[in-house]
Amino acid sequence: MAESNVAGKIELASDSQQSTTRSKAEIQAWMITHLEEALELDPGELRADESFDRYGLDSTEAVNLMSSLEDWLGVELEPNLPYEYPTIDELAEHLAAGGTGG
């Protein structure tokens, strides 16, 4: 695989996925599935315009969410994003527009 020093490179050399552009709707759907599972919520319980706080998203789960999102999107993300964009709506919109940092 890659032999060069990848330090500083933003795109992740994921084994499964190259960096892909996703629409806001796709990102929203992905986050809802991921969070309903992680937070053990019933399908349909999570609303895109309610804050993550309300669903008890703690820092460990925020970190797990961002790790999985990085791999799925194939880009490096800042872990403070769920705090800067505290709803699924806002975060998905930010990511769909190509934002990575908080």
Add this chain to the structure above:
Amino acid sequence: MSASAASGASAEAIQRHYDVGNDFYELFLDETRTYSCAMFDPAEMQHESLESAQCRKMDWHAQHSGAIGTARVLDVGCGWGGGLKRLVSQHGVQHGVGLTLSEAQFEYARSTCGPKIEVRLEGWAEHKPDQPYDAIISVGAFEHFARFGDTPAQKLASYRHYFERCHELLSVGAQMSLQTIAYGDIPRTRTFRDTFIADEVFPESDLPRLAEIAEACEDLFEISLVRNDREHYARTCRMWFNQLRAQKDEAIGLVGREVTERYERLLRTFSYSFSLGAFVLLRIALRRSGRSR
């Protein structure tokens, strides 16, 4: 073992993490094989090489432990020996002694370190040299000096035990430096729902808090300087993660998918935790108290 003689994680627990394979660590560590937070030039944070930042870190420790130009220096938790090599080659140290509990590190360091360095497969609690040291450096080992699940009193006793040993090992007026991860804005009362780190990555280990360190060394050491460089560890872990990701196939060939992915998860989670302030990275300069005890 009595509570007052506790000294943290056992050799078996340490080996579970550090003995997965020298060639695996070589894939993602820099040339100096340093496995702890680097110190970047703040103006070059995103561009400086990891190796150059690791050397700057070691130079900081050489200076703040007062090791430069001395006869005998102890490195508690010496890893693969890169720090000791720099002390004897760049900082005029005549004799360096390194302690590690990892057999793989011990074998590697012993065969590469040269005649001025003595590497020992031994914990600090067991180390009984016949002469005192002029300086002690410990980088990235204090994280293993208390056990996950210890009560606050047990943790304090373990840390106190460490500082008492260091006080005995140092000559009068000597200095030492300590670098360790500590809990940041995680409340003390927090119970962990996700114990991935304690269960799978660093068994038998728990992190300190700055206040615990300060209390444990009271009247044994004077604290002359404390730095929190957590952004430097966020960057260091991210660079390790990127290196490992870029060589994932080789890594899987060496240690298998499960171990490789456990390290990926560890490195990325740590990078995030430092970015968010859940963990901090402390570099502390200490001076041995002269008061007779």
